[in-house]
Amino acid sequence: MIAAILRAQWLSMRSFRLRPQRRGAALSLVTGVIWYGFWILLAAFARQFTSGPENPARIRTALPTGLLFMLLYWHLAPLVSASLGASLDLRKLRVYPIPHSKLFVVEVLLRVSTCTEMLLILAGGVLGLFQNPAFFRSAADAPRILGPILLLVLFNLFVAAGMRNLLERLLAMRRLREVLILALVLLAGLPRLLVEVGVSLAPLRAMFSRQSYGFWPWVAAGRAALGIDVLYGLGVLGLWTAAGYLFGRWQFERNLRHDAQASLATRVKPGDCSWAGGLYRIPSLLLPDPAAAIVEKELRTLARTPRFRMVFLMGCTFGLVVGLPLVFGRRHTGSLLADNFLARVSVYALTLLGQVSYSNSFGFDRSAAQFWFTVPVSLGATLLAKNLASGIFILLEILAVLAACWLLRVEIEAAHVLEALLVTAIAALYMLSLGNLASVHYPRPMNPDKISQGGAAGRFQALLFVLYPVALAPVFLAYLARHLTGRQPFFYLVLGFGALVGVIVYRLAMESAAETARRRRDILLAELSRGEGPVLTE
Structure with a gap:
């Protein structure tokens, strides 16, 4: 089923191409190499940091914080660029007898398109842990390092799928769209504003990064990958991943039943927008x-x-x-x-x-x-x-x-x-x-x-x-x-x-x-x- 969807997408993209766009493809390739080359360089720095056997204490402190920043970039970068990434067009697919679970799998896989950079850095950090004798002593340690990281990635994919479906539905509502955007923007900029005006965020920072708060997914993943409270960390990550799956699937099912055209419908009475019409006609006075x-x-x-x-x-x-x-x-x-x-x-x-x-x-x-x-x-x-x-x-x-x-x-x-x-x-x-x-x-x-x-x-x-x-x-x-x-x-x-x-x-x-x-x-x-x-x- 996934192959059929991808094939249909490919045919829709090439059916109207009257001649090969080799120039555009070469340009995309060059700029892609530059862009991802930058992130690969950062991944190399991450590998160098986590592979150093002389600073295990710094790694234990920095890894949960780094995973937190990865999570924030994962979910905030699409908002900053006003681009939510690729997604299924449920309006077209809901008429076919395709199991909803299969469609949800494709939707989750498409969320990788918004986080490729973070996956590169994460891969560099994990590779460094494999090269660090303080955390990797034998092949038996490989599942302990990979397991928590993969669970964290899966949790982020589920949450990203749910957030995208939720935002897409909310942003389709006329009265709520602008209010929601303003609220998200203010929420994103509030921490920095508080810091600059002199408000201490030390308690908040400690709550999200201190090792005693091991119930946060990034802290649990970082500690478990380093061999600290492995079973507890895996249990916490399992709960967060299950919650992320339920949230993502719930929002996906709601989008399947959502009527976007009905949410965009509105009643316009004669004379309601007369003042706006006057503003639109201002250019005719000057041009x-x-x-x-x-x-x-x-x-x-x-x-x-x-x-x-x-x-x-x-x-x-x-x-x-x-x-x-x-x-x-x-x-x-x-x-x-x-x-x-x-x-x-x-x-x-x-x-x-x-x-x-x-x-x-x-x-x-x-x-x-x-x-x-x-x-x-x-x-x-x-x-x-x-x-x-x-x-x-x-x-x-x-x-x-x-x-x-x-x-x-x-x-x-x-x-x-x-x-x-x-x-x-x-x-x-x-x-x-x-x-x-x-x-x-x-x-x-x-x-x-x-x-x-x-x-x-x-x-x-x-x-x-x-x-x-x-x-x-x-x-x-x-x-x-x-x-x-x-x-x-x-x-x-x-x-x-x-x-x-x-x-x-x-x-x-x-x-x-x-x-x-x-x-x-x-x-x-x-x-x-x-x-x-x-x-x-x-």
Whole structure:
């Protein structure tokens, strides 16, 4: 059954490929080697640490803490990136006579896609324990080391499957979606904020890491793998794993019975959104047609899209919550990070918003993208209007951050506000240039109702991993010039030069994207018309 699902997914991915995308595959391979090479390097450091026979006491203290950080990364990283990973499309699979237990196994296996990095580091640490004579003396010790670690991995997979199904269901509810995202973001940033304002987290840290609290799964796994209270640790891990299985299976079964369309339904009365309609029509007061009509259409469409609204809210809240401790904290007063707080949050929002807007401009249009090839409007003008709509949302993100800072009584100088606007605008020129090229070279259809579905194609995400530092190079150089000279005029001089180059790059990229779209029209429309397989990928 698992092989059949994978085969159906493969056929759905290749059925509309009119010719091999060798260039994209090679790019993904290169960036994949760079990305996972970094994590393999960290895994080598973990192996070196756990293999040292001279520091068994440090290993006994550090291993439970390391397993705790692994668990946090496992479950928080998808939230930070606003990407929940691959999952089964239960809407399509529930009509087939497939046992639910089999589907749940596939769902759990798909959770590996969100934690490959942690599995690499975990493998490095376990390999080091096998090479450490203080913990591995004979082959009889192998089950004692592997057993607790495998149980912990299984527990995390069950919990990740349950959390994904729970979040997907909750995020589909109109009234609850934004409140839930805000609560998760605040919960994630609360510990750091408490530390920066001077609140001691020593009791909390001790509760989660002290060896006397052996009922936590990471502590039990670490102690049992090192030969401390093995039977007790395995028993505790068995209970946690059973609880994780029950939670994951319970949420999976609820998702099978969940009617996503019913949760998205709403009643709209005449006149309820008249004020919103007035806001959408503001571009028509400033822009000529057809640009004004396209911008208004994009604003209305994106504002109603659940996936876009989730990413938009993540962009203006998570960066704010992570950056506020630097502003409130006493240790960072006057530091580079604190002074550039608003600029960093704005660039983070710009980057995050790209996956559901300018990096895949025709994604939400899907097969309707053929409309843009039939109207008497150039593709360059269409892309420009879509970019303007993205720019409006980016500006709204910055204004939302400023409003939050005002409510929290965070003092931000006018010079820092101007700096953040300029830095974000210049970074946007380069990011929009990359996004326009990606929209025609790596198009991907997006379902507006799928909260967990990613935006830009994986090949472009791999490309962005390489080109992102290049796109932000003018901003980095401006900050470097100010740091080396200590004078503000040099900062604005370098920014101005970067803006001039950015305008040239944007224009060239726009012309190239428009020409490519005309030349690859059939391929572009075929890709955007491609249906989804049984597995929803990011």
